[in-house]
Amino acid sequence: MLDIQNLNVVFGTGRLRVDAVKDVSFTVKRGEAYGLVGESGSGKSTVLRAICGLAPITGGRVLVDGRQVTTPRDKTFYRTVQMVFQDPYASLHPRHTVDRTLSEPLAIHGEKDAEARILQALKEVGLGPSFRFRYPHQLSGGQRQRIAIARALILRPKVLLLDEPTSALDASVQAEILNLLDDLRRKMELTYILVSHDLAVVAHLCERLLVMRHGEAVEETTAEALRSGKASNEYTQSLIQASQGFTRKPSQATAIAG
Amino acid sequence: MAGAPPLPQPSGLRAWLLSAEPNSRWQARLGRGYLGWRSFTKNPLAVLGLGIVVLLLFVALFADFIAPYSPVIGGDLRTQRLLPPSETFWLGTDDQARDIFSRIIYGSRITLFVIVLVSIIATPIGLLVGTVSGYLGGWVDTVLMRITDIFLAFPRLVLALAFVAALGPGIENAVIAIAITSWPPYARIARAETLMIRNSDFIAAVKLQGASTPRIIFGHVVPLCISSLIVRVTLDMAGIILTAAGLGFLGLGAQPPSPEWGAMVATGRNYLIDQWWVAAMPGLAIFVVSLGFNLLGDGLRDVLDPKAAK
Numbered sequence: 001m002l003d004i005q006n007l008n009v010v011f012g013t014g015r016l017r018v019d020a021v022k023d024v025s026f027t028v029k030r031g032e033a034y035g036l037v038g039e040s041g042s043g044k045s046t047v048l049r050a051i052c053g054l055a056p057i058t059g060g061r062v063l064v065d066g067r068q069v070t071t072p073r074d075k076t077f078y079r080t081v082q083m084v085f086q087d088p089y090a091s092l093h094p095r096h097t098v099d100r101t102l103s104e105p106l107a108i109h110g111e112k113d114a115e116a117r118i119l120q121a122l123k124e125v126g127l128g129p130s131f132r133f134r135y136p137h138q139l140s141g142g143q144r145q146r147i148a149i150a151r152a153l154i155l156r157p158k159v160l161l162l163d164e165p166t167s168a169l170d171a172s173v174q175a176e177i178l179n180l181l182d183d184l185r186r187k188m189e190l191t192y193i194l195v196s197h198d199l200a201v202v203a204h205l206c207e208r209l210l211v212m213r214h215g216e217a218v219e220e221t222t223a224e225a226l227r228s229g230k231a232s233n234e235y236t237q238s239l240i241q242a243s244q245g246f247t248r249k250p251s252q253a254t255a256i257a258g
Numbered sequence: 259m260a261g262a263p264p265l266p267q268p269s270g271l272r273a274w275l276l277s278a279e280p281n282s283r284w285q286a287r288l289g290r291g292y293l294g295w296r297s298f299t300k301n302p303l304a305v306l307g308l309g310i311v312v313l314l315l316f317v318a319l320f321a322d323f324i325a326p327y328s329p330v331i332g333g334d335l336r337t338q339r340l341l342p343p344s345e346t347f348w349l350g351t352d353d354q355a356r357d358i359f360s361r362i363i364y365g366s367r368i369t370l371f372v373i374v375l376v377s378i379i380a381t382p383i384g385l386l387v388g389t390v391s392g393y394l395g396g397w398v399d400t401v402l403m404r405i406t407d408i409f410l411a412f413p414r415l416v417l418a419l420a421f422v423a424a425l426g427p428g429i430e431n432a433v434i435a436i437a438i439t440s441w442p443p444y445a446r447i448a449r450a451e452t453l454m455i456r457n458s459d460f461i462a463a464v465k466l467q468g469a470s471t472p473r474i475i476f477g478h479v480v481p482l483c484i485s486s487l488i489v490r491v492t493l494d495m496a497g498i499i500l501t502a503a504g505l506g507f508l509g510l511g512a513q514p515p516s517p518e519w520g521a522m523v524a525t526g527r528n529y530l531i532d533q534w535w536v537a538a539m540p541g542l543a544i545f546v547v548s549l550g551f552n553l554l555g556d557g558l559r560d561v562l563d564p565k566a567a568k
Contacts, residue, residue, distance in 0.1 A: 052466055078468035091459035095481050097286050104477070105467040133280040135290065151463065 001065060001191045002028040002051075002159060008059035009043070009050045009215075020046040022215045023060070030158075033185060033192040035202035035209030035223070037239065043215035044195045045086075048161045051193075052083050064159065075109065082152035083161040087168045088144035092136040098122075098147055099132045105155050121150040126180060142173035146180070153184065160185075162194045166201060178204055199243040203227050211236050294561045304557020310550025318366040327357035329364035329517040340533045350535040352525060354515075358535065361517035362543050368518045369547060372433055372502040377491050379437035384444025385487060389479050391445070392452025393471070403449070410442040414501060422510040429502075429518065432511040436501050440494060447490055451483040485562035492555035496548035503544050519544050 009021040021043045028034040036044040049055035051062055053073045062069045064080055085091035092101055102118045111117065119129055125146040136144055145165065152160060165181065166174040182205060185192055196202050202209050203223045211218040211233065219233040231237050276293075280286040299305055317324060327347075332338070332355035343350045349358040391402035418435035425431040455461060456479070464478055505511035506520025514521060519540040526537025 054462055054465070073468075075468045078466060083463070083466050085459045085463060087459060091463050093460045093464075093478055096478075097283065099283060099286075104464060104469070108467050108469050108473070130279040133283060133286040134278070135286065138278055148463070151467075155467070 001030040001032070002034075002193070003063040003066075004047070004051070004060070005063070006060035007047065007050060007057065007062065009046050009055050010058040011055075020055070020215055021050065024210075024212070024215075024217045025060075026210050026217070026220065028159075028191055028193060030191055031185075031189050032208065033194060033206040035206035036193065036195045036212060037197065037199060037202050037209055038212035038218075039197060039239075041214075042212040044212050045163055046215075047212075048083065048163050048193065048195055052081055052161060053077075079109065079155050080157055081159045081161065082155060082157040083163065084145075084148050084152050084165045086164040088141055088148050089136075089168065091148050092144055094136055097133050097135055098139075101147060102151055102154055105151065109155060111155075117154060121154045124153060124184065125150045140173075141169050142176060145169060145173075145177055149177075149180070149184070153188070156188075157190075159191045159193070162192060164196050165194070167196065167198065174201070181205060199226060199239060211239065298557055298561045301557045301560060303553045304560070307550045307553025307555075307557060310546060311554055314366055314370060314547055314550070317363055318370045321363050321367060325357075325360035325363040327360040329356065329361045330515040332356040340529060340536065342533070343535055349539045350533070352522070352536050353529065358522075358539050361522060362519070362540055365517040365519045365522065365540065365543070366547075368429060368512055368516065369499060369502070372429065372436070373495055373498055375433045376437045376440060376498050377495070379434075380441040381444060381487060381491055383437075384441040385448050385480060385483060387441070388445040388448025388450075389452045389475050389483055392449035393456050393475050393479055395456075399449075402445070406442045406445045409439065410446075412439055414439040415504060418501065418505055419508070419510060422505065427510045427513060429512040429516070432502060432505045435505075436498055440498065443494075444487055444490060447486055448483045451486060452479050455479055455482055489555055489559040489562055492551055492558055495551035495555070499544060499548050499551070 004027070005025050007021055007024045008019070011018045011020055024043075024047060026034065036047060038044045046055050050057050051064075051069075053069070053071065057069075057071070064077065069077060096104075099118060102121055103114050105111075106114045106117060118132065122129060122131060127143065127146055127150070131139070131143065131147075136147075139147065145168075149165075162181070166177050169177060178201060181192070184190060192205065194202060194205055203226045206223050208220065208222050209226070210220050213235055218235050219231070221231055221233075221236065225231055226236075226240065229237075229240055231240060272292075274285065275289045277285065277289065280289055298308075327333075333351065335355050338347075338351055338355040340353055341347055341351045347357050347359065349362065352358055352361070387402050387406060391399040391406075414436070417439050418432060421435035421438075422428075422431050425434075461474060461478060464474055469477075502511055503518075503520030503523065506518040506522075507524040509521070509524065512518030512521055522540035523537050523544075526533070526535075526540070529536050
């Protein structure tokens with residue numbers, strides 16, 4: 001479905017040159033959920049933005065459905081690939097109602113039957129028709145993210161790019177949104193690329209994942225290996241350890257006690 | 259003591275307006291408007307300003323019914339020249355024996371004409387130049403902003419003078435001259451707002467839906483710029499009125515016998531000591547209307563542009 005070959009993304013030139021992504025390659029099969037993991041600044045979000053055209057592709061190739069993407073992207077691309085942003089407080093237009101937000105993609109692509117499609121989209125993300133004419137400030141964070149997901153799905157894309165979709169939400173809402181995404185993927189046979197710094201989120205949603213550091217791919221591994229703590233790479237190991245929270249070394253504990 | 263008084267239940271209409279679950283586009287929009295109106299009415303000075311502006315509109319609309327005399331044809335030049343305010347002539351008469359009250363009433367039409375024309379010429383130009391240059395950036399931005407700088411460097415009254423001198427005096431030429439010198443600040447404001455908006459996620463999201471650049475600018479950027487622009491235009495109204503009056507005073511705006519307030523002040527200049535009302539009354543009208551627009555602008559800023567308030 002998605003084939004990334006030797007992707008390079010460079011911002012700026014000369015002294016200001018930043019190599020955000022260096023030679024990253026991976027393949028995502030149809031219907032698969034693929035994770036990109038790393039610390040902040042590791043270039044994982046930039047990979048997503050390069051795929052959908054928000055960041056420049058300096059080198060390498062991005063193939064969607066076997067076809068190389070064009071710059072600027074064409075309408076077919078936008079019907080195939082959609083994105084959900086990290087911060088639901090910033091990704092909805094503050095002066096547009098939910099109705100306007102959802103009807104915009106339909107209007108752009110000349111889709112008919114907007115009325116029914118909007119209600120259907122709201123239903124898919126677990127919101128009733130009563131939400132249709134609300135403004136974003138009348139919604140909670142979780143509801144906003146559901147609207148953002150509905151907006152991404154209303155064109156019936158095949159690939160969904162998820163840029164830390166839960167990190168701006170509180171813990172209980174995070175689980176709801178993750179389960180919603182998991183359900184939607186199964187129902188609509190979607191392909192996901194999930195970017196997250198949270199190993200638990202990635203392990204929950206994805207089968208395979210790529211660990212990134214300083215713009216480079218460190219290791220490709222599986223969620224299974226992550227859960228059992230069997231990562232071959234040292235850096236991945238340290239990420240797993242960090243995700244388990246702070247644990248005091250037994251020797252230190254006894255030293256203080258004694 | 260009786261128990262705590264029950265909280266007032268919102269009445270039917272208000273509940274409908276403030277509903278958290280509007281049933282239609284219109285209800286959502288009206289509810290939003292109602293909230294804005296409520297915070298606007300909390301400011302008594304802003305309501306006063308709105309009152310003055312509404313009064314100006316009313317007077318201009320019904321000038322034919324309100325004004326007791328003709329604004330251009332004077333009375334008996336031997337007996338009715340330069341009379342002080344009295345019961346027959348509320349604000350006195352001028353050197354042509356014309357009723358000043360009637361002239362001020364009809365003059366409101368000219369003032370309103372200038373304001374409306376300048377704002378419908380200058381605002382769209384400023385908005386378009388600002389949003390396009392802010393959103394597209396690059397060389398488009400550079401070119402448009404340098405043009406804006408050139409216009410910004412022109413002194414308004416002097417350019418208006420040159421313009422009127424070239425095209426001949428008249429209120430239309432004055433309007434055009436004021437309009438072409440008043441759009442650059444609007445372009446600057448619109449550009450600054452656009453620069454804040456253009457990198458936000460909701461613009462990226464609509465880009466990813468395949469929206470064209472004009473669609474993004476007009477559908478998504480402009481609605482967010484327009485409120486701060488409305489505030490600025492309202493606050494500039496006073497300046498526009500004063501410039502128009504200034505041109506009239508210099509004899510380059512409306513031509514006699516049309517009852518333009520600035521021209522009326524100019525006539526009164528000759529009688530300033532002995533017949534003060536000839537100049538003072540139209541001056542007062544200019545003052546009140548300018549004040550009204552300033553108060554209204556301040557109130558609107560509090561409602562539409564919470565960042566800039568206080």
